Amino acid sequence: MTDKLDDEKYRAPALSKGLDILELLAGESRGKTQVEIAKTLGRTTSEIFRMLMVLRQRGYVELSEDGDRYAMTTKMFEIAHKHPPIRRLTAIAGEEMQRLADAINQSLHLAILHSGKVLVIAQVDCQDNNITSVRLGAQIPLFDTASGRVLAAWMEERALASLLEVAQGSEERRQDFVDGLAEVREKGYCGNASLTIEGVQNISAPIRDFSGKVIAALTIPFVKRLSGTSIKSADESREALLEVCRSISRQLGASVHSD
Template sequence: MSQVPAAARALRVLRFLASQPDPVALDRIARTCELPRSTAYHLVNTMIDEGFVVHLEDERRYGLGVAAFEVGSGFARQEPLQRIARRPLAALVDETGYGGHLAVLHGRDVLYVLEERAPGRPPLVTDVGVRLPSHLTASGRAILMALPASQVRALYPDRSAFADRRGTGPTSLSALRTLLSEARQRGYAVEDGDVSEGLASVAAPVLDHNGHPVAAVAVTFPTGEAPDAAAVAVRTTAGSLSRRLGG
């Protein structure tokens, strides 16, 4: 038995919420996690205060908050994921001839944690340690398209959440949802000129054992070059990494 019952209960709730495709009602949290309803209520409200849970009042449901994704991104930024991805990313760059990178979600930004430059290609802005707005990048859109709609809404509650870089890209939740819906239908996300003029990218999500996106794999190429072959290679690489993570 845990010597810190409250911590064990909180982690049990987090693990349960992370396994669900959509936010859930309090009664279901209490029942599944074997908690008294009053205990579950106070527990999730404390977790809301800390940013690990969000309460969707209109639906009377609870889902993971931004802080939970930051913890997940923290794991993804550590060496295990980079070590797993290094060789597949290098192989992807060799296959496509384009620069490739691995990015993770950090709040509303993506953080680039691994980059592989293609010989003869100019350097990109997506160097290791660089952060860019998720909604403007292919990598960010690839991660967002794999998140539940409620989590995307929590990340982008109003227009002020949509940072601007070049005067392009979505500026509202409805516009972002349209982009993400198109990306899901294709199976990969795209970006053309929203980050750097004359450059486009394609990206696909890397999923963990719960089906949640922990990272995205992408390649960047000059605007106008056909992305189809690159998209197939990116999806194959992301799928391989997902399987390594149990996804």
């Protein structure tokens, strides 16, 4: 009873409406109109209009070129990067990622889990003219990624169940994802053909924090170039990736012997 009264006492309706809008738009790549937002959230258009004006003034949402649809900006992503753990992770990983990209002539991206999806928080390219890269800030369905398998493989049972509950995808993809986690744990990495781009082999390895917990996945979308500029094989690239992940993990305080 006390908790319920406390909930009523500390309600902030305006803040709740603003957060509802942000959470809705976060899952919409094309954005939504004011009417669509109001209908989805069960609010009046006048309520939504006031919230949208404030969010737009603060730089959290923007209008499309035709002035009809609202979409999220990258401001939330930028704020997340100011959070010390993520900032430290990207600061430590950045130079190591670029050195590896140059050494194997492949692009790399660093990802974490966010709201049941894989969020790309850092990305580097090699010097080759032909590259395969993932957009910084991209949110990718969990079941479609090697990164997702690495991030989920060492989770405790309860945490994994919670992740699977919010992740989106077909039952077939979900089952295939779960079935593959044991192999990822056994090998210490994930290597499989891309589920989104033909001809790309994704190679992903875990990065651990001081407690040994997997907090990020570093991934090479490996491409074999017919031009002859693929200076390292997929196996050589994988071994180099694993060594870099161990190095980054050590700098974050993880034991060299974490497994």
